[in-house]
Amino acid sequence: MTASYEVRGNVAVITLNNPPVNGLGFDTRKAAAEGIAKAEADATVAAVVITGAGKAFSGGADIREFGSPKALAEPNLLSLIAVVENCTKPVIAAIHTVCMGGGLELSLGCHYRVAAPGAKIALPEVKLGLLPGAGGTQRLPRALGVEPALNMIVTGEPVASELLAQVPGQQLFQKIITGDLLEGAIAFAREVADQRPLPKVRERKARFTNPEASPEAYFQFARNMVGGMSKNFPAPLRCLEAVAAAVTMKFEDGLRAEREGFAQLMLTPESKALRHAFFAERAASKIGDVPEDTPQRKIEKVAVIGAGTMGGGIAMNFLNAGLPVTILETRQDALDRGLATIRRNYEAQVKKGKLKEDKYQQRMALLTSTLNYADIRDADLVIEAVFEELSVKEAVFKQLDEVMKPGAILASNTSTLDVNRIAGFTQRPQDVVGLHFFSPANVMKLLEVVRGAATAKEVLATVMAVAKKIKKTAVVSGVCDGFIGNRMIEQYSRQAGFLLDEGCTPQQVDRAIEKFGFAMGPFRMGDLAGNDIGWAIRKRRYQEKPNLRYSKSADLLCELGRFGQKTQAGWYDYREGKRDAIPSPVVEAMLAKHRATLGHAQRQIGDEEIVHRLVYALVNEAAHLLEEGIAQRASDVDMVYLTGYGFPLWRGGPMCYADTVGLFNVVQTMQRFARNPADDAAFWEPAPLIQRLVAQGKSFS
Numbered sequence: 001m002t003a004s005y006e007v008r009g010n011v012a013v014i015t016l017n018n019p020p021v022n023g024l025g026f027d028t029r030k031a032a033a034e035g036i037a038k039a040e041a042d043a044t045v046a047a048v049v050i051t052g053a054g055k056a057f058s059g060g061a062d063i064r065e066f067g068s069p070k071a072l073a074e075p076n077l078l079s080l081i082a083v084v085e086n087c088t089k090p091v092i093a094a095i096h097t098v099c100m101g102g103g104l105e106l107s108l109g110c111h112y113r114v115a116a117p118g119a120k121i122a123l124p125e126v127k128l129g130l131l132p133g134a135g136g137t138q139r140l141p142r143a144l145g146v147e148p149a150l151n152m153i154v155t156g157e158p159v160a161s162e163l164l165a166q167v168p169g170q171q172l173f174q175k176i177i178t179g180d181l182l183e184g185a186i187a188f189a190r191e192v193a194d195q196r197p198l199p200k201v202r203e204r205k206a207r208f209t210n211p212e213a214s215p216e217a218y219f220q221f222a223r224n225m226v227g228g229m230s231k232n233f234p235a236p237l238r239c240l241e242a243v244a245a246a247v248t249m250k251f252e253d254g255l256r257a258e259r260e261g262f263a264q265l266m267l268t269p270e271s272k273a274l275r276h277a278f279f280a281e282r283a284a285s286k287i288g289d290v291p292e293d294t295p296q297r298k299i300e301k302v303a304v305i306g307a308g309t310m311g312g313g314i315a316m317n318f319l320n321a322g323l324p325v326t327i328l329e330t331r332q333d334a335l336d337r338g339l340a341t342i343r344r345n346y347e348a349q350v351k352k353g354k355l356k357e358d359k360y361q362q363r364m365a366l367l368t369s370t371l372n373y374a375d376i377r378d379a380d381l382v383i384e385a386v387f388e389e390l391s392v393k394e395a396v397f398k399q400l401d402e403v404m405k406p407g408a409i410l411a412s413n414t415s416t417l418d419v420n421r422i423a424g425f426t427q428r429p430q431d432v433v434g435l436h437f438f439s440p441a442n443v444m445k446l447l448e449v450v451r452g453a454a455t456a457k458e459v460l461a462t463v464m465a466v467a468k469k470i471k472k473t474a475v476v477s478g479v480c481d482g483f484i485g486n487r488m489i490e491q492y493s494r495q496a497g498f499l500l501d502e503g504c505t506p507q508q509v510d511r512a513i514e515k516f517g518f519a520m521g522p523f524r525m526g527d528l529a530g531n532d533i534g535w536a537i538r539k540r541r542y543q544e545k546p547n548l549r550y551s552k553s554a555d556l557l558c559e560l561g562r563f564g565q566k567t568q569a570g571w572y573d574y575r576e577g578k579r580d581a582i583p584s585p586v587v588e589a590m591l592a593k594h595r596a597t598l599g600h601a602q603r604q605i606g607d608e609e610i611v612h613r614l615v616y617a618l619v620n621e622a623a624h625l626l627e628e629g630i631a632q633r634a635s636d637v638d639m640v641y642l643t644g645y646g647f648p649l650w651r652g653g654p655m656c657y658a659d660t661v662g663l664f665n666v667v668q669t670m671q672r673f674a675r676n677p678a679d680d681a682a683f684w685e686p687a688p689l690i691q692r693l694v695a696q697g698k699s700f701s
């Protein structure tokens with residue numbers, strides 16, 4: 001049963017029932033249309049109420065049908081809306097909790113709408129790079145007024161029902177019902193049962209709530225504003241044009257314009273990327289061999305070891321989610337410093353108006369600190385964020401093993417060390433997992449969950465749920481040096497170095513990749529994170545893999561003591577207290593001298609080559625990660641780069657980008673790079689997975 005039908009006196013009630021949010025899938029649409037037919041045929045029925053079971057009126061399209069023929073099978077949403085609108089008896093939508101997308105479009109086909117207060121009303125299609133394609137852009141302006149409708153359609157943000165009911169002249173909601181919604185809706189249905197003609201939103205004019213508004217001027221201003229804000233995304237402007245059509249065209253013509261806009265947006269790479277990211281996020285929360293019903297441990301108390309840069313930020317995540325945290329340090333002064341930083345971070349948020357004073361106090365009240373392991377023994381989850389040295393981690397994990405209660409989850413925030421070795425310092429490796437946060441840990445969305453060889457499924461299921469609770473995007477990684485994100489970035493950095501050797505300046509490389517859409521190019525990023533970190537890693541690599549080629553430029557930079565912003569000199573110069581990157585004559589001279597020793601032909605390298613060399617370096621390494629089983633799926637890699645490394649959202653992540661270009665073309669380009677004597681032929685050997693996919697004519701997705 002996906003929509004039930006019952007008759008209460010002289011009113012038929014159709015209840016959408018397709019958990020979790022009454023998505024308008026094929027079976028639900030069919031059952032709803034059949035309900036209308038039954039009501040038409042029953043002479044005792046004078047009016048019809050449509051409502052939703054459970055926690056929604058309707059959340060819109062059934063995402064399980066996305067891209068499948070079922071999504072368009074008749075009755076499709078447009079047909080169902082036509083059935084409702086053409087019903088000869090009044091149809092009333094009884095709206096509560098959530099009414100979004102197709103759900104709102106269906107209700108706009110009803111003759112009347114009543115709503116419970118607090119219902120979230122939205123047309124969120126723009127967030128997937130689309131526009132509402134079942135009449136939403138034509139009917140909402142007619143029901144609500146042009147300006148608020150445009151705002152809702154262009155932003156996709158939900159607005160509470162009772163606020164919408166206050167819009168002057170609106171006909172979106174005929175009534176806000178504070179008591180029992182269904183009873184109220186049935187009573188309303190009886191009141192209007194005999195009224196004819198039946199009001200249809202399509203027959204109304206789309207009016208401005210400001211009667212003085214000049215449509216031309218209004219839409220021109222709106223175009224300027226929306227165009228400026230939505231730079232890389234075409235959907236918001238298309239939404240705007242569709243709303244303008246509701247004002248300037250007849251309903252049927254406007255509907256056709258809406259359909260055209262929808263069809264065109266559906267084909268844009270930006271919409272594909274947004275839909276890809278939407279599904280990638282959902283996929284990332286699932287682990288192949290850890291079923292959804294895996295038992296979870298209760299996490300009610302958290303401990304953090306180390307109150308440094310990461311420890312403080314990690315603690316804030318849990319405080320924000322209302323979980324008590326105890327921070328442990330070895331020394332009182334380190335503890336005091338860490339706590340002061342947390343306080344300062346919150347105070348800055350209060351000052352900016354982003355956090356209310358009482359919320360700040362509540363959060364601080366959840367925070368305790370200690371120098372003594374006995375005080376954390378009953379924590380359910382402990383996250384270690386001490387110095388990145390195996391011997392320090394060893395001491396901490398041995399302590400934890402001794403004091404923590406059985407069943408506590410022991411997590412490490414290590415970025416480079418072997419989680420299996422860390423687990424081996426305890427007698428309970430099944431309870432050990434990596435939780436790799438990104439800096440600043442209270443801000444960055446990404447959390448790499450590092451699965452050790454012995455990590456229990458229960459532990460994985462629990463930390464994935466915890467990640468959701470603290471609003472992180474968790475992606476599972478196997479154990480390897482650098483996990484998913486940093487192992488890929490190492491190849492990207494190597495390639496960035498080769499570009500310098502061949503004649504690029506750091507600013508040219510940064511500009512090209514930033515124009516592509518990255519939040520920050522490799523050299524500005526190095527200056528921010530500290531170039532000494534990469535230096536230390538490279539020194540290790542020179543021992544491990546003496547034949548691997550690197551550009552020497554980054555080492556020469558570090559030999560000059562230019563570690564980045566913290567030394568006010570890196571790839572760029574910095575003025576005291578400022579973060580603006582200023583091209584450096586010292587670096588330019590250093591690079592010129594270095595290049596002279598190489599004997600490469602210096603050449604002008606175009607932006608496209610720069611971008612492809614950097615992005616394909618990521619893609620090729622990711623293909624190795626997939627083959628080794630370190631990453632579960634290509635879309636997980638995309639989530640890592642979208643949420644942790646500033647990859648442009650409208651391109652969907654490196655793997656989605658490679659698929660958009662076409663893997664055949666990617667390989668052709670890699671082979672061209674391999675022939676460049678100044679580059680490294682071995683670097684551009686396509687990963688076996690890519691070669692296989694190309695041979696089979698397939699893509700990552």
Ligand code: NAD
Binds near residue numbers: 311331384389
């Ligand atoms: P940090 O130096 O800022 O902080 C480390 C803190 O741990 C210091 O306050 C220190 O007093 C404390 N500490 C040292 N030994 C301890 C012990 N035995 N018991 C209790 N406390 C102890 O370092 P950080 O940047 O916060 O890094 C911490 C961990 O997080 C490292 O493993 C690092 O690799 C990882 N990490 C760092 C970043 C980053 O960008 N900084 C990002 C991801 C992961």
